[in-house]
Amino acid sequence: MQGKRIIMVVTLGVAGWLVIPLLARVQQEAGDSLPEGNGKALVSNSCVGCHSMETSLRRGRSREEWVETVNDMVSRGAQILPADAETIIHYLAEHYGVDFVPPPARRIFVWVDHQGNVEPLAAPPRNYNRPSLSPDGQQVAVDIPLDTSDIWIYDIPTGELRRLTYEGNNRSPTWSNDGQWVAFSSDRHQSPEGGRSYRDDHEAYWKRADGSGEAERLTDAEFNHGPQRWTPDGKTLSISEIHPETGRDIWMLPFEGDRTPWLFLKTPALEGGVAFSADGHWLAHTSGETGQREVVVRAFPEAEPAHQVSTGGGIEVVWPLNSKDLFYRNGNKRMAVEITTGPTLTVGTPRVLFEGDFVNSPGSRAYWDATQDGQRFLMLKKVE
């Protein structure tokens, strides 16, 4: 019996009483969405303590694969009594077998103020990802994975949701500062027979936000490229490169001259989530240099040594042009830091604005945005 291979006896010893209250709490939030059946309670007890099944289950698996996954989870610390292993495997293989297709996430846009008050927008629930707010705060560019992943524009005053891209897979939209263009990353240059996925090969493109004209390719290089944000003067677009040896690095694409990209920052650590100061002389980004990701600020265009902004972790940087604060996320907390730029940089002490259950970025790119005055945030919230 394959299930019997999971004989890693984990007794609920000294640590047991510490773990159980936590499991009980998460179960209330996540356990209810598991399908009915023999083994539901066991899976709910053993599996949703560290992550919800919904977020970890990106595909179904065969029975053999489930045995492997459950073994893997035990080695990561899941507590499963050998007597229960068979029931758990059976439940998983029956409800999350090879035919299982995870339901698309349903999310809505919300406005959130500095106190954490939430006001939903009228857009229909969809699997919205990586929203970017237009400079006038009236439109949201966002990617939605359906058969293909595409960029859509949601017009807040009219409530209209319109599709911007029609070729290949398209993600990570970002507005130009004049509100005329949306840059995004796409795999549309791949031939359909090539068998390569978006993950293997994507480059930066842009298209007029009103949908007129064709999309134009902006980068063409060996590794993957995606647009980050524009400098405030609109002359340069920061680009994230995924390099096989140095992870994420930051390049700059000038829109003047022959548009040859230049390297801004390459270190062995991950650099991502770029945002510029209003005067264009400073650049914030996330850095993995200390082992955990932190928000740092560097001079621009010469990347001098970084000034650390966050403490105890920081990602998802948002730096509105008319705000004295820079914003980022730490866990479920949204943080603000007052930053004064000029010839020298003054970084204040990070303060918690609010804490809440919003859709967080799985990477460093922000899944939220702010109006230019920094007073309201556009965020994503999950709905049933």
Ligand code: HEC
């Ligand atoms: C002690 C914490 C913990 C428990 C308990 C736990 N997991 Fe995980 N699980 C992890 C971690 C860590 C990862 C890897 C990071 C991630 O993908 O979020 C993971 C990832 C996963 C993945 C996605 C990764 C993959 O292989 O595709 C699945 C599916 C999964 N877990 C299923 C389960 C099931 C089923 C159980 C119950 C038997 C379980 N987990 C219990 C910690 C745990």
